[in-house]
Amino acid sequence: MSIPPPPVPPQPQEPQGPYPQGQFPQPPYAQAPYAQAPYGEPPYPPGPYGAQGPYAQPYPYQPWGQGYSPYNRPAPVNGLAVASLVLGILCCVPAAGLLLGLIALGQIRRTGERGRGMAVAGSVLSSLGVALWVLTLATGNVSDFWGGFKDAAKDNGSAYTLAKGECFDAPGGSLEGFTYDVDKVPCAGRHDGEVFAAFTMGRDTSYPGDADVTAVADTRCSALRYAYAMDAWAVPVDVDVYFLTPTRQSWRLGDREVTCVFGNTDKTAGLTGSLRNDGRSLNAHQLAYLRAVNLGNVALDGQPAVSPGEDLRVNTAWAGRVSDAFTKEAALLRQHAWPADAKSPVSAVVKEADSLGKQWAQVAAATDSDDFYAAYGRITVEESPRRSVTARKALGLATTPLVTDDAGDQEAGGGGDSDVEV
Structure with a gap:
């Protein structure tokens, strides 16, 4: 018993559209702005796959040609835009967030990547962060940050945390030059220095210079020693006045503290015992x-x-x-x-x-x-x-x-x- 062939769909009597049936249209960029419809029909603007009229019959073949996809693939998100948004929200490095945001906007315009909104938001938030930093520096409130930094260093042997009456050893035993870390030690034993006073310099935003800072520290510390070691004759002749002062870099962060220290002019000898004699013992x-x-x-x-x-x-x-x-x-x-x-x-x-x-x-x-x-x-x-x-x-x-x-x-x-x- 033979099986009859499947029915054949009826064929149109006239060509439908500007192309013969069964042929694919040319890509849109190969078409004229308006293709001429046959038999005097009005022209139609080219559609996504040719100049088909609004009532054209669908092609009997797969309508997606090679190189096309039925769904649009989304463009990738610009990585700098994401980084700008993150830095803007965290406000940790506002200048970097603003810079990354501006670069991201330029890249997005050239490449068509997504993320313009994130880049704009990151730039705005970072701009606010930069403005806040400038305001903080102008009003001197950055000293609060410096105070927090010194508090954080309190348990780490920092020179910033030395208090009146404390003794310490300096790196290499020298009280000259630059230092940050010191080792706090009991005053009863051998030590390099003993803190006898501390004071705060002015709140000027500009650093006065090494010479001016040293001059102020020398004058004030020389006077303040008499409040700690009141009996000057009881201080050994080889003991001198030293001081810890702000640097140009720490001054920018609000550091204004000068720490006055007793030390031996012979760094190999050091000090032994406290030099304090004031109202507590007199x-x-x-x-x-x-x-x-x-x-x-x-x-x-x-x-x-x-x-x-x-x-x-x-x-x-x-x-x-x-x-x-x-x-x-x-x-x-x-x-x-x-x-x-x-x-x-x-x-x-x-x-x-x-x-x-x-x-x-x-x-x-x-x-x-x-x-x-x-x-x-x-x-x-x-x-x-x-x-x-x-x-x-x-x-x-x-x-x-x-x-x-x-x-x-x-x-x-x-x-x-x-x-x-x-």
Whole structure:
């Protein structure tokens, strides 16, 4: 029994469209803008696969030619756009996020990749982050970040976390140069440095320069040491003042702290034991005496770096401060009620302070450098160490005088210009 062939679909009587039946149309770019329809029919704009009319019959073959796909494949997402969006949201590196966003927009225009919205969003968020950073720097609030950085370093032996009364060892045992890491050690044993004070410099946004920072640190630390080691005669002669100062780089992040340190001029020797002597270990009479005599010490330590010949006004102003300090010292010593065995020796120190106040007033009145040097050369402190030793012995203070080159500096300890930067 034979099987009949399948029915054949009816064939159209006329060609349908501009192409013979069964042929594929040419790609759209090969077509004229409007193909001419046969038999006077109105032209139609080319469709996606030829110039077919709206009522043309479908082709009996697969309508997708080689190289085409029935579904559009999406363009890839630009990777820089994604990175820009991530950085913009996190606001961790806003400048980088803005840069990546702008680059991504340029690439998307050239390649047709997706991600324009992400690139725009990342650029906007990063721009806001950059503006916030600029505002923070302008208002000085970046110091909060610096404070957080120092807090984070607190447990890691950072030089930024040294506190008053703490002792430490520096890398290589040197307190000169640049350092960051230090090892905190007990003050009872051998150590390289002992912190005796700290202060904050101005909040200027621009770094004042290494010389200015060093000058401020030297002056302030030399004065602050008398509040920590009040009995200057008890400080060994080979101990000097050092300081940890901000660098140009840390200043930009808000670092303004200067740390004042005692250290040995011989780094191989170091220090042993704490040099602290203040209200925690001194009695009322000792405190009264040291507070008075240290006024002259602090004033003398403020001697200008320039000579009277270079700047007379600065030097006469300094001489005036020294004169006022000795005058105030004498007044404070007179006001205190001294023990019976200390009254007479302290009175001798009072007389000496009065004399020094008057002699330094003559230096302050100099009209030229020659007058300055002449008045300075007339300053005499007759047997001042003996007078101070007698008063100190009566009060139970150190009795070994310090060697000094400063006129009138009967109580002064050492001072130095050395520093260590961080």
